[in-house]
Amino acid sequence: MLRKTEVDPLTHRPAYLLLLRRRRKKKKKKQIIRRVRVAMEVERKRVCVTGAGGFVASWVVKFLLSKGYVVHGTVRDPRDEKYAHLNKLERASDNLKLFKADLSDYGSLRSAIEGCAGVLHVACPVPSSSVPNPEVDVVEPAVNGTLNVLKACSEAKVKRVIYVSSVAAVTMNPNWPKEQVMDETCWSDKEYCKITDNWYCFSKTEAESAASDYARQNGLDVVAVCPGLILGPVLQPTLNASTLVLVKFTRGSEDSVPDRLRYVVDVRDVAEAVIMAYEKSKAEGRYICIAHSIKTRDLAEKLYGLYPDLTCSKNYIETQHNNKLSSERLLKLEWTYRPLEETLVDSIESYRAAGLLK
Numbered sequence: 203m204l205r206k207t208e209v210d211p212l213t214h215r216p217a218y219l220l221l222l223r224r225r226r227k228k229k230k231k232k233q234i235i236r237r238v239r240v241a242m243e244v245e246r247k248r249v250c251v252t253g254a255g256g257f258v259a260s261w262v263v264k265f266l267l268s269k270g271y272v273v274h275g276t277v278r279d280p281r282d283e284k285y286a287h288l289n290k291l292e293r294a295s296d297n298l299k300l301f302k303a304d305l306s307d308y309g310s311l312r313s314a315i316e317g318c319a320g321v322l323h324v325a326c327p328v329p330s331s332s333v334p335n336p337e338v339d340v341v342e343p344a345v346n347g348t349l350n351v352l353k354a355c356s357e358a359k360v361k362r363v364i365y366v367s368s369v370a371a372v373t374m375n376p377n378w379p380k381e382q383v384m385d386e387t388c389w390s391d392k393e394y395c396k397i398t399d400n401w402y403c404f405s406k407t408e409a410e411s412a413a414s415d416y417a418r419q420n421g422l423d424v425v426a427v428c429p430g431l432i433l434g435p436v437l438q439p440t441l442n443a444s445t446l447v448l449v450k451f452t453r454g455s456e457d458s459v460p461d462r463l464r465y466v467v468d469v470r471d472v473a474e475a476v477i478m479a480y481e482k483s484k485a486e487g488r489y490i491c492i493a494h495s496i497k498t499r500d501l502a503e504k505l506y507g508l509y510p511d512l513t514c515s516k517n518y519i520e521t522q523h524n525n526k527l528s529s530e531r532l533l534k535l536e537w538t539y540r541p542l543e544e545t546l547v548d549s550i551e552s553y554r555a556a557g558l559l560k
């Protein structure tokens with residue numbers, strides 16, 4: 203080992219020059235490694251969110267941006283004013299790019315997904331009332347749309363896909379033992395969904411099982427998150443189906459309301475669950491995502507307890523007892539959820555601010 207003040211016997215140059223060169227080389231190597239790491243991190247942090255302007259997806263996009271992700275959001279018409287809230291999100295100007303894409307149009311999805319390490323597939327028709335042609339308007343985009351997304355993911359060499367399914371794909375099973383808690387092994391009975399005209403439940407069950415088959419056959423990493431009734435503050439300016447459920451409570455309709463068990467979860471907690479399922483390498487399979495199981499009448503009473511000025515629905519009809527559901531798997535992934543009161547207060551305040559309570 204030469205001292206700084208000595209002379210290198212091979213080159214006859216002062217040793218300090220040699221040491222300086224070695225140090226520079228080391229520094230350059232470190233810089234290259236750091237640059238490669240940053241590039242890999244940036245690559246991993248580029249994700250696509252389908253149906254970006256919807257109730258759930260808007261929160262997913264907001265949280266992704268706040269975590270430094272670059273987001274490709276698909277919307278059906280980027281010029282539509284109803285998506286303006288997305289461009290106002292923090293960091294959106296630099297890190298959010300909106301793509302025009304429809305679930306029925308493979309090419310449009312393929313362009314949006316190109317370059318992304320992950321895809322969070324949230325888009326799906328969620329009708330708030332019965333539709334004239336459910337097979338075409340609901341089932342087709344849910345099932346074939348999901349397959350289009352997955353094929354585009356395989357093509358684009360996406361590392362992981364999160365599919366937002368629903369407890370609608372879990373609970374519609376009349377043969378499940380009444381006292382047995384429903385978990386991720388339980389699937390809705392497709393025939394039962396059809397004969398009871400539950401086309402949305404049919405579409406989510408068919409789409410999730412098609413996604414799971416596709417993943418197995420094509421070696422694509424697909425994780426499903428199955429939320430219950432999603433409530434909480436809205437970012438988008440329009441009413442989505444589950445928000446309408448709570449808004450209807452505030453209208454105090456005289457119609458009879460079935461007093462069934464609701465599996466409620468906050469939209470912010472769903473968005474966190476979706477991102478957690480993407481980020482945690484050990485996540486796999488499906489995750490039921492519910493926070494509070496509560497009967498409709500109790501939910502309404504809780505709401506009126508917090509907001510006595512709201513008009514109250516009075517007529518409830520007792521319905522068949524439904525099964526308990528468990529989010530145990532998701533909790534083991536370290537998912538947490540907020541209290542129901544917080545969800546209700548934040549919901550009502552945001553509806554008021556958005557002018558959705560008339």
Ligand SMILES: NC(=O)c1ccc[n+]([C@@H]2O[C@H](COP(=O)([O-])OP(=O)(O)OC[C@H]3O[C@@H](n4cnc5c(N)ncnc54)[C@H](OP(=O)(O)O)[C@@H]3O)[C@@H](O)[C@H]2O)c1
Nearest residue numbers: 253256257258278304305325326327343368431432442444
């Ligand atoms: N809300 C709940 O209580 C709940 C519960 C369980 C699961 N989920 C699931 O969560 C996801 C999001 O639901 P949400 O409550 O956020 O509903 P939402 O606000 O109605 O959002 C649905 C999104 O899907 C998009 N979409 C529908 N059909 C499409 C098509 N053919 N091509 C492209 N995009 C299409 C819509 O786009 P446009 O804006 O252009 O209409 C919208 O952005 C869905 O997969 C739903 O099944 C929701």
